[in-house]
Amino acid sequence: MSINLIVLYWNYIIVIMLMMAGLYIIISNQNFIKKLVGLSIFQSSVFIFYISLGKVSGGTAPILTGIEDTVYSNPLPHVLILTAIVVGVATNALGLALVVRIQEAFKSIEEHKLLALKKEDGLKDIQIEDSKEDSAV
């Protein structure tokens, strides 16, 4: 029974494995570029989930063949994911561009180093703001 379930729902199992792998990469790595790679693996798992849902077994591409009783795959999830892939490329490029800017400004793309920098800077910022308020008052 359980082997039968695995064979029947192998697409879900692969999707969950990919998704968890991506999530693990995002939370376990300090490097922003590795995080982006994890994010794109996570994204691909969602794509595969939708695409495999849209597949009808024995179905062809949704083009009218003229033959009656033709089974077509559901084109809606496929088109949705086509758009999502394009958006995914664009967001990936945006994320990489942000990482480049972070490297340029702070000379590091490791999260813990940036957090340490933020802690130092944050204390300074508060002091500066306090002095400004004092002078305004």
Added chain:
Amino acid sequence: MRDNPVFKIVSKILFGPIIIYGLYVQFHGDYGPGGGFQAGVIVAAAFILYSMIYGLEEGRKLMPDWIIRSVMALGVLVFGGTGIASILLGANYLDYSPFAYKIYKAQHLGIIIVELGVGLTVFAVMLGLFNAFAGFKPHK
């Protein structure tokens, strides 16, 4: 590693077939899996391979930035122009039926033109993204 002759020769051999495969995916897109998005990425991959092996400057000589920018806009123009053309011929936006006498042939023609526009834009955007990241120079 870039001076390795194996890479240079293999990339030279692969350059043509990758583009031909991209064109196959482009023109097969109305009947089967494929279309402008995939074809654009495949053709861009050939140019990216060339840039990676021979250096960014050689890649920019092969496909200058002004061509990339113009092709980017040209693809959108082809896509939108097809829609405007069908309005001018008396149908709705992106309705391909007035392009030919038989509706089947009209749809066929319309899909191919629109996918060509998509393919050109995707090709140029992919190559532009690669060039922008690879040719990034830090300020000062």
